[in-house]
Amino acid sequence: MRLRSIRRRPCGWRAAIQNAQLKVHDGRFILRGKSLTLDGGKLVADCPQAFEGIGYRVEVAEGITFVANSGSKMTARCEVGGGAITLNAPTSVTIAALGIDANGSATDAPGGSVSIEASISAPAPSPADRVPGSAA
Numbered sequence: 001m002r003l004r005s006i007r008r009r010p011c012g013w014r015a016a017i018q019n020a021q022l023k024v025h026d027g028r029f030i031l032r033g034k035s036l037t038l039d040g041g042k043l044v045a046d047c048p049q050a051f052e053g054i055g056y057r058v059e060v061a062e063g064i065t066f067v068a069n070s071g072s073k074m075t076a077r078c079e080v081g082g083g084a085i086t087l088n089a090p091t092s093v094t095i096a097a098l099g100i101d102a103n104g105s106a107t108d109a110p111g112g113s114v115s116i117e118a119s120i121s122a123p124a125p126s127p128a129d130r131v132p133g134s135a136a
Helices: none
Strands: 003-009 012-018 021-025 028-033 035-039 042-046 055-060 064-066 073-076 084-089 113-118
Touching (some): 021 028, 028 042, 042 055, 073 084
Parallel strands (some): 012 035, 021 042, 028 055, 042 073, 055 084, 084 113
Antiparallel strands (some): 003 012
16 A cells, blocks of 8 residues: 655645555544545455444545546445445545445445535625526
8 A cells, every 4th residue: 555645734644545545344444634635546444254334434624636537436335234434524525536435235235325524615606697686
């Protein structure tokens, strides 16, 4: 696995996972940092011993980014049921590449959960965008 820190700043690490995996078997983990970029990398939770409750939480001070067309992916899959993936970023979460998968891998296994906690902001509409007759 190649997990490299890009820069050290007073408020935390910026991490990039490039063409590698961060994997947990039969368990859960929390990854905290300033930001996270997946560039061909994968975050994986699996359960070779059929433990339930697998998954992970990613908490960053800035954003989470999947580099487009890089093969990056987040998974939490198990034969007995899907895992839980939670992403917490106060700014942006950009999902591209292979995306997020939290399904059960057996035919009759229940699915997992994906939760994204992020601030959503949109600019105020300009006067030209307003519909005539609507409130300002």
